[in-house]
Amino acid sequence: MTSTIEGTVGRGDVVPRGRGARARRHRHRWVGWLYVLPAMALYGWFVLQPLGLSVQYSFFDWNGIGVAKWVGLRNYAQVFSDPSRLGALLNSFKLIFFYTVLSIGIGLVAATLTRSMASRWSRAAQTILFLPQVVPLVGAAIAWKWLYAEDGAINQLLRAVGLGSVTRPWLADFTWALPAVGVVGTWVTLGLCTMLLSTGMGKIDPSLYDAARVDGAGAVQEFFAVTLPGVRNELAVAVTITLIGALASFDVVYVMTLGGPGRATMVPGVDVYQLSFNQARVGAGAAMGVVLMALVLVVVIPVQRLVRGRS
């Protein structure tokens, strides 16, 4: 609501406002707050309160039951000095390539291709790509674990085409475990990206394509001149969601590798869990969680700014 009003103002239109109009607007605002009150209360109780508690815990050395000891910023100092914490943070950034870059790249191609198909086939293709979103992630991760096993389908396929020399237990390979986990991330987010982007493409005015064609643009130029700018908003949503997915990943890693081999696939989500529940170091886990949240915000807010600022 407000965004449309402000959007109009932002474009430089002068909206004449009388005193009465302003007063009315004020009253409307209060009624608006009343409507969002139940949601705000729930949000406060289930999101802000736990967030506050996490911040509080992060200043203590606490096992979850006994007496907590105030340690100031020590837990945070450990996050940035302990190699296993830093390694986990670094891995989550590596996952961005698979969750965001790969899936949006492939998603753009897939959306463009499916739009040029007959509608029946395009719908079928999109459904197939979207299916991973519907499958519970834990189940999917177990299935992927089988695929990646020493005698799993992927290695069988490689052997069948004469690539027996590259087969390996993928999830136990120090070099390939993280990419193997990342590919699952791509597989999961691809459908969502394709769906979003293809919806965005559907909203582009066909006359723009005609104009481009008249100007002599080929398919590739058309893509960069018309399609890509046309889906900028959808792109922003896709980037935001997949970035958060990459940085806050948990289930796929937890089920497939537990962070191993060694610490090759450890990510902050699993680390927070291990610290808080397995090691009963609630303060250290909370500090890691707060750092993770800050990181997500630091990465996501500029993306939002970038796109909104230009619209």
Added chain:
Amino acid sequence: MSTTGRRGIRATSIGLLTAASVAALAACSPPGTGASSASTTTAAVSTELPSGDVVLDVYLETNFQEAFKTLAAEFTKEHPNVTFAFQSDTFSNLAQNATKIISSPDAPDLMRYPTVSQAAQDGILTNLDPYAGAYGWDSWPQGTLNQVRVKSDGSRGAGGSLYALGIGYSVTGVYYNKALAAKAGITSVPTTLADFEADLAQAKAAGQVPIMVGNQDFNGAFPLQAVQNQFDGLDKLKSWIYDDAGATYQLDSSVQAATTIQDWASKGYFPDDVNAIDYATSVGRFAQGQGVFMINGDWSASAFDQASPGGYGFFLFPGQTATSKHVAMAAPATYVVPATAKHKDVAAYFFNWVHTDAKARQIVLDITGSSPGGPADLPAPSPKAGTLAVDTVAAATRLAQEDGAIDFLGNATPGILTSTLGPDLQLLLTQRMTPQDLVSGVQKAYVTELGR
């Protein structure tokens, strides 16, 4: 311009509001008021069952349900006024939620709980010493009970107060696939560590996987400790596991053991994909005939019996010489009585019954494959002929006679296995970490976790 300005102000004010509320919360009283550590109150205990109806509330590990329900049915048959209510969860879920369940006001009367030390210190468990005195549990063999005795400084071992008992006391050892061993020309059970290593080499030469182990979820710790148990310095290792003040994992035996299993790995004695196999998969593969040996506990005996009746054998891990005393990981499946439990006397009576009643002891062995523990002068329950239980019971009896039980390395602290020992073992077995680095890394994590 004005738009971004206004939006900026709004964002800032929301941010400030959030920060303020977060700060306000952070300034509140510290979390964890510290449960009353008044668990030492020696209220008069009774060894008689009440005459009225009692429902004993029990919280179980999912795959122990069958055993427990059979025990409960037998108990109710003998004492009709006592019935049972069950809740259960998988072991890992249970381990993570246990402290919350135990410290809740409507805690169960009896609960499966693996690591007692911290909970005992936090005062959320019933100190069983008065019952031990009243029922005479102190005169039972104490090798495994010392693992659940907690001293005032939080360390475990003889001299501490009793906080749990086992329903089933498991022993670990080496399973072997009889057919595969014969095929590889291994004709007798090894009696020394050197013999065992020779057998491994023979199995490898015959094209077999010598030892089946799944190290994705860190079961490489089994071979590591099985080897380490045979070296000198056992008391120091025990005091490390029990968290004694000043204890360290920087022991010669630690480095020797890590060196040995790294050497085994480089010789190909473990599966190629050892770090990709989890425990369940490793048991499945061994049951399907992959691997000549497997270092595992008696809880797996029935699975192997089912896969191939009579096809497997079990022996205690051999020592340095044929006359060395056997040392093996052996631990109770520990049950505790929460401090807030309503029927403590009944829970204790049930504990005593499980350890001493002939029928109960037979049920424990038949269903769990583990020894029922209890008084040394009671006859051991008899295993079914032709099953692996014949071997495992013999091993448990022998271990008890030689007093060779030792707790598991991973029980030193709640997180040592998953945080450090396990991941480092994955590095060790793939030649990415030196034995010395593994040992010092484990000690460093131990110190951090215990806050020393």
